[in-house]
Amino acid sequence: MRVRRVGKEALAAAVREPWADPSRRPYVEGETAWVPVRDGYPCDDDLPERRPYGGRPFQMIGDTAVVRGRRPTAEEVAAILAWRRPACVLYLAAIEGVRRLPAVETLYGEAHPVCHHENGLCYRLNPAEVMYAAGNLEERALMGRTAQEGERVADMFAGIGYFTLPMAAAGANVHAMEINPVSFGYLAENIEANGLTGRVRAECGDCRRLLAGTYDRIVMGHFDAVAFLSEALAHARGGTVIHLHALGDVADAARVSAESTGFKVRIATRKVKKYGPHIWHIVHDMVLS
Numbered sequence: 001m002r003v004r005r006v007g008k009e010a011l012a013a014a015v016r017e018p019w020a021d022p023s024r025r026p027y028v029e030g031e032t033a034w035v036p037v038r039d040g041y042p043c044d045d046d047l048p049e050r051r052p053y054g055g056r057p058f059q060m061i062g063d064t065a066v067v068r069g070r071r072p073t074a075e076e077v078a079a080i081l082a083w084r085r086p087a088c089v090l091y092l093a094a095i096e097g098v099r100r101l102p103a104v105e106t107l108y109g110e111a112h113p114v115c116h117h118e119n120g121l122c123y124r125l126n127p128a129e130v131m132y133a134a135g136n137l138e139e140r141a142l143m144g145r146t147a148q149e150g151e152r153v154a155d156m157f158a159g160i161g162y163f164t165l166p167m168a169a170a171g172a173n174v175h176a177m178e179i180n181p182v183s184f185g186y187l188a189e190n191i192e193a194n195g196l197t198g199r200v201r202a203e204c205g206d207c208r209r210l211l212a213g214t215y216d217r218i219v220m221g222h223f224d225a226v227a228f229l230s231e232a233l234a235h236a237r238g239g240t241v242i243h244l245h246a247l248g249d250v251a252d253a254a255r256v257s258a259e260s261t262g263f264k265v266r267i268a269t270r271k272v273k274k275y276g277p278h279i280w281h282i283v284h285d286m287v288l289s
């Protein structure tokens with residue numbers, strides 16, 4: 001494969017150059033990137049063709065590879081190391097409890113805080129300490145596109161800022177609540193690192209006690225969120241939109257809860273990702289009137 005060598009920081013600009021071949025993926029190692037070159041343009045190097053990766057699926061969070069499902073074999077870990085050269089390989093056996101804590105085993109290197117870049121934002125976290133759901137990527141981006149400049153948003157289960165950051169970056173004023181002090185520490189770091197301090201009020205504690213005033217939009221990004229709906233409705237008004245996450249369809253329970261509080265409600269239901277056999281991670285978008 002004919003390539004030009006550029007610094008990693010110059011990669012985004014290089015792939016838009018006329019000489020860059022958009023049909024092939026650049027290759028990055030450390031601070032250096034190799035960008036495939038179209039025929040007819042000069043190159044720096046001719047690298048051997050890479051075979052497509054056919055091994056065990058994994059997710060890169062910053063420089064750390066995370067494997068889910070059954071425990072990977074030594075050969076599968078070796079294949080991941082050869083393919084992506086991660087600094088660390090973690091086996092994520094489960095995500096446990098109300099705080100959604102990862103149960104992990106370190107299979108290579110040492111678990112450490114990473115900086116994960118997504119949709120133009122930097123999320124700092126230690127994947128061995130707090131969860132980062134790969135399958136929620138589009139939902140995080142959608143919240144960034146949905147939030148309106150100047151609207152007042154409650155993020156009741158903020159974690160490290162999965163939804164808070166994209167919504168604040170879109171111009172919303174976000175009240176972010178998180179009960180786990182470890183996640184809260186990363187949330188505070190991430191607000192600062194992304195230059196969003198003026199747009200976010202972050203508080204560590206139980207969202208049921210921290211909700212204050214009324215909100216234009218309320219994000220309830222927890223699978224047990226329906227149990228918290230009456231508290232959210234106490235801080236809503238006609239026109240408020242609630243994004244209610246759940247495992248499976250809880251629209252009927254959500255409607256009963258909203259109507260018993262005196263609201264009318266329109267509910268649109270979206271699938272985020274498959275969570276298990278016949279189980280879907282669902283979001284109900286509830287528009288109150």
Ligand SMILES: C[S@+](CC[C@H](N)C(=O)[O-])C[C@H]1O[C@@H](n2cnc3c(N)ncnc32)[C@H](O)[C@@H]1O
Pocket residue numbers: 098099100131132133136156157158159160162163177178179180183205206207208221222
């Ligand atoms: C990490 S998950 C958030 C997942 C995220 N919305 C996503 O889609 O990737 C839920 C978060 O809610 C927090 N949490 C659970 N109960 C809470 C409560 N009563 N008040 C505030 N935060 C809570 C957990 O600690 C956890 O960080």
